[in-house]
Amino acid sequence: xxxxPFSWLLALFSLDIGIDLGTANxxxxxxxxxxxxxxxxxxxxxKRSRKPRWIGAQAxxxxxxxxxxxxxxxxxxxxxxxxxxxTQAMLDYFIGRVHxxxxxxxxxxxxVIGIPSGATxxxxxxxxxxxxxxxxxxxxxxxxxxxxxxAGLPVMDIxxxxxxxxxxxxxxxxxxxxxxxxxxxSLRVAGDEMDQDIVTYIRNKYNLFxxxxxxxQVKVTIGSAYPLPTEKTMTxxxxxxxxxxxxxxxxxxVEIREAISGSVQVIVDxxxxxxxxxxxxxxxxxxxxxxxxxxxGALLQGLAERLSDELNVRVWVAEDxxxxxxxxxxxxxxxxxxxxxxxxxxxxxxxR
Numbered sequence: 416x417x418x419x420p421f422s423w424l425l426a427l428f429s430l431d432i433g434i435d436l437g438t439a440n441x442x443x444x445x446x447x448x449x450x451x452x453x454x455x456x457x458x459x460x461x462k463r464s465r466k467p468r469w470i471g472a473q474a475x476x477x478x479x480x481x482x483x484x485x486x487x488x489x490x491x492x493x494x495x496x497x498x499x500x501x502t503q504a505m506l507d508y509f510i511g512r513v514h515x516x517x518x519x520x521x522x523x524x525x526x527v528i529g530i531p532s533g534a535t536x537x538x539x540x541x542x543x544x545x546x547x548x549x550x551x552x553x554x555x556x557x558x559x560x561x562x563x564x565x566a567g568l569p570v571m572d573i574x575x576x577x578x579x580x581x582x583x584x585x586x587x588x589x590x591x592x593x594x595x596x597x598x599x600x601s602l603r604v605a606g607d608e609m610d611q612d613i614v615t616y617i618r619n620k621y622n623l624f625x626x627x628x629x630x631x632q633v634k635v636t637i638g639s640a641y642p643l644p645t646e647k648t649m650t651x652x653x654x655x656x657x658x659x660x661x662x663x664x665x666x667x668x669v670e671i672r673e674a675i676s677g678s679v680q681v682i683v684d685x686x687x688x689x690x691x692x693x694x695x696x697x698x699x700x701x702x703x704x705x706x707x708x709x710x711x712g713a714l715l716q717g718l719a720e721r722l723s724d725e726l727n728v729r730v731w732v733a734e735d736x737x738x739x740x741x742x743x744x745x746x747x748x749x750x751x752x753x754x755x756x757x758x759x760x761x762x763x764x765x766x767r
Contacts, residue, residue, distance in 0.1 A: 433744030434528045438491045439583025444745035459487045467504045493603040494531040494585035495538040503545040510549040523551040527744040531585045532557040533601025555759040559589030561743030562709040566733035575697030576704045581712025598693045609675040616674035625653035637668040640679045641717030705729035709739040
């Protein structure tokens with residue numbers, strides 16, 4: 416292949432990027448700068464042409480409010496790509512934004528992207544192909560490994576450590592030791608499922624239909640997995656299903672805890688299942704190291720207390736849990752040789 420000096424220059428001035436391509440939010444880490452983008456994974460597209468019009472926070476603001484010729488969608492579901500072309504456009508947009516302050520007209524960065532540990536070969540290939548347009552090299556890393564690195568866990572130690580990464584579409588559970596994964600679980604029950612639980616509960620109990628954004632706001636404000644020191648209430652707004660008119664009503668944190676209890680219990684049971692399969696020595700290590708919670712779901716009030724109660728182990732929330740996967744992907748980029756074993760191998764649909 417002939418040497419192309421233009422391509423070499425583009426590569427030289429492009430920024431290395433770590434991406435947490437999440438169902439709910441996309442975060443971008445730039446080597447040497449930290450997290451530079453944290454935007455909702457929403458895209459507003461034209462219905463007929465399916466051409467993206469708005470991406471990120473602006474698109475999310477339009478949910479439920481779009482004109483007839485525009486629809487706001489999330490191109491990822493359960494942590495994997497469901498709308499390939501739209502995901503590709505979203506990635507291209509975010510990578511372009513990162514390079515706005517550089518002299519690179521057509522950036523060609525190296526990119527590390529977090530994926531669910533339970534992703535199929537087809538789903539991994541879809542992520543690789545979506546990134547190919549904007550990146551010269553693409554690497555994949557399983558999200559729990561990246562989250563553990565980003566949370567500062569001693570993943571290279573001989574002692575076992577556990578991370579539970581609860582995102583929008585998936586919950587990732589991994590017990591790690593000596594740089595490897597001892598036991599892992601990938602569960603497609605996470606923040607989105609809790610939002611849907613809240614929508615269903617309020618509809619069934621009060622004949623009030625609320626939207627996704629309202630349900631998410633309720634979860635963040637008064638949602639909990641454990642009784643609160645002082646229970647809270649908030650006003651929810653939606654459409655009365657009996658008369659079709661707008662309605663507002665007060666709902667309590669006790670009710671929301673009941674609404675999401677099924678999803679929370681599934682997460683608890685999955686962690687117990689992983690612990691049950693692990694060697695007793697690594698499980699014993701957790702009495703000293705504890706279990707780390709990462710991802711947006713880690714911010715659910717009382718979740719750490721609930722897990723500590725049920726698992727008989729100290730459970731703690733990582734510093735800035737939302738950014739753990741993106742920061743972990745960035746750490747891999749900064750020392751690719753040290754962390755090369757963390758990457759999904761090529762013969763399993765991995766790096767290029």
